[in-house]
Amino acid sequence: MTEQPGRKRDAAATRQALLDAGAKLFAERGFDRTTVRDIAELAGVNQALLFRYFGSKEALFEQVIARSSREHLDRHPPERLLSASLRSMLEPGGDRNRALETYLRSSGSGDVGAVLREEVGAEYARMLATLTDAPDAELRADLALAWLMGIGVVREITGKQPLAGADPDAIVSLVLTAIRTLLERAE
Amino acid sequence: MTEQPGRKRDAAATRQALLDAGAKLFAERGFDRTTVRDIAELAGVNQALLFRYFGSKEALFEQVIARSSREHLDRHPPERLLSASLRSMLEPGGDRNRALETYLRSSGSGDVGAVLREEVGAEYARMLATLTDAPDAELRADLALAWLMGIGVVREITGKQPLAGADPDAIVSLVLTAIRTLLERAE
DNA sequence: GGCAGTTGTAAGCAGCTGCTTACAACGCTA
DNA sequence: TAGCGTTGTAAGCAGCTGCTTACAACTGCC
Numbered sequence: 001m002t003e004q005p006g007r008k009r010d011a012a013a014t015r016q017a018l019l020d021a022g023a024k025l026f027a028e029r030g031f032d033r034t035t036v037r038d039i040a041e042l043a044g045v046n047q048a049l050l051f052r053y054f055g056s057k058e059a060l061f062e063q064v065i066a067r068s069s070r071e072h073l074d075r076h077p078p079e080r081l082l083s084a085s086l087r088s089m090l091e092p093g094g095d096r097n098r099a100l101e102t103y104l105r106s107s108g109s110g111d112v113g114a115v116l117r118e119e120v121g122a123e124y125a126r127m128l129a130t131l132t133d134a135p136d137a138e139l140r141a142d143l144a145l146a147w148l149m150g151i152g153v154v155r156e157i158t159g160k161q162p163l164a165g166a167d168p169d170a171i172v173s174l175v176l177t178a179i180r181t182l183l184e185r186a187e
Numbered sequence: 188m189t190e191q192p193g194r195k196r197d198a199a200a201t202r203q204a205l206l207d208a209g210a211k212l213f214a215e216r217g218f219d220r221t222t223v224r225d226i227a228e229l230a231g232v233n234q235a236l237l238f239r240y241f242g243s244k245e246a247l248f249e250q251v252i253a254r255s256s257r258e259h260l261d262r263h264p265p266e267r268l269l270s271a272s273l274r275s276m277l278e279p280g281g282d283r284n285r286a287l288e289t290y291l292r293s294s295g296s297g298d299v300g301a302v303l304r305e306e307v308g309a310e311y312a313r314m315l316a317t318l319t320d321a322p323d324a325e326l327r328a329d330l331a332l333a334w335l336m337g338i339g340v341v342r343e344i345t346g347k348q349p350l351a352g353a354d355p356d357a358i359v360s361l362v363l364t365a366i367r368t369l370l371e372r373a374e
Numbered sequence: 375g376g377c378a379g380t381t382g383t384a385a386g387c388a389g390c391t392g393c394t395t396a397c398a399a400c401g402c403t404a
Numbered sequence: 405t406a407g408c409g410t411t412g413t414a415a416g417c418a419g420c421t422g423c424t425t426a427c428a429a430c431t432g433c434c
Contacts, residue, residue: 009400009411032219036392046413051393121347136357142341142350143334143361150337154329160308163329170323174330178369182361196381196430223422233383238423 015053017043022064031061069123078127082144082179083172085124089152090168121145132183144179151175202240204230209251218248256310265314269331269366270359272311276339277355308332319370331366338362 021042025034036057040047054060076084128141151171155164163171208229212221223244227234241247263271315328338358342351350358 011411014411035390037390046411047392048394048414049412052411057392121341121345125347136349136361139349139353139357140361142347142353143338143358143365146337146341146350147330147334148337149340150333150335151330153336153340154308154333158308160312160329162323162326163333166326166329170326171330174323174327174369178330178365181368182365198381201381222420224420233381234422235384235424236382239381244422 011053014043014045014049017045018050018053018060019064019067022060023068026061026064031057073123073127078130081124081127082131082148083176085148086151086172086175087168089148090155090171134183140183143182147175147179198240201230201232201236204232205237205240205247206251206254209247210255213248213251218244260310260314265317268311268314269318269335270363272335273338273359273362274355276335277342277358321370327370330369334362334366 018039021039022034025038025042028034036047036050039060040050050057050060054063072085072088073081124145125138125141128144129137132140134140151163154160158164205226208226209221212226212229215221223234223237226247227237237244237247241250259272259275260268311332312325312328315331316324319327321327338350341347345351
């Protein structure tokens, strides 16, 4: 990914390149359809190094998802997290962060980073839950999060029109309005 | 799946058993993580027959998704399609239909039954679009559909609490209320 | 009963996957 | 410069995958 012409042998740079390549490919194709050979090639690195530095494909995946979601959560306060996450999903190149995409692509049968996915999801939901004072705040936050993920699925995985090609602003407006109903409505 | 003790050799029953087994496994694990050997075993059938009757794993998948979504659409009128689809996703054993689950599980990189998935999604969206008279009816319908899929993802793939364990009635109530806002609100 | 087409079976092939190993090239320290 | 741990490489292994093939067993028809 990012080459460091200054040094020829640089373990840190290699690790970073693998993380970057993994982040890109996992977000694009999901866990199953991304091969360690693809990751290594994109990183410009021998694939054996992936196992030296991360131990396994799953371990690399976990580090990818951890880094990416942590970055995103740190960068956005709760009240802006919804629109920020939504926008990062709507604008492919805009935000380099792919936490939610990677998260949902990782689906599969479950074992792959399941614990970690749980933590990430819980952290998103906890932040969103602060936006409402309804008694079932967390459930409503989960539903809001689920919507973001669903939109990501439809846009980037199935590519269905008109959603896939719609103006991000229009989507954000529609979704945030409805989510406001979801969060504010008592009972 | 369903055994027919009366006949020993029955091509139709074998085909049906493969379709049933495929429907179950594809919905549970997605396309990639379901092997033809698993399908054949669950169907109680030699795996070579899968290729005799369907040609390829992808072709079987397409027939599975076509059958399942068609059944669902035929059975529910537009005004009840939303709640029916939502409920069928919320109650694992309730509705034997898994159209949306299979649909979203099929994600992967895209080639697998892409055309067919597009048709299915379009048909759902067209029916949902009849529920609003907003100018961007189809976009709103897509967003509603996306929400259903997102809820399915969170509940059945990531299993996140409290959503995964929440009362279906509570979810239906919250979601339908918000979706009403989404569909009715004129700009 | 004899035949032909249909249905079912066992075995295996080629390709890809994650992962390992044995080894070479490098660069820091003494 | 000699030695040694670190970084990078090439090759390959074992297991699984979708799919094919060669063949056996059954069924319906004459």
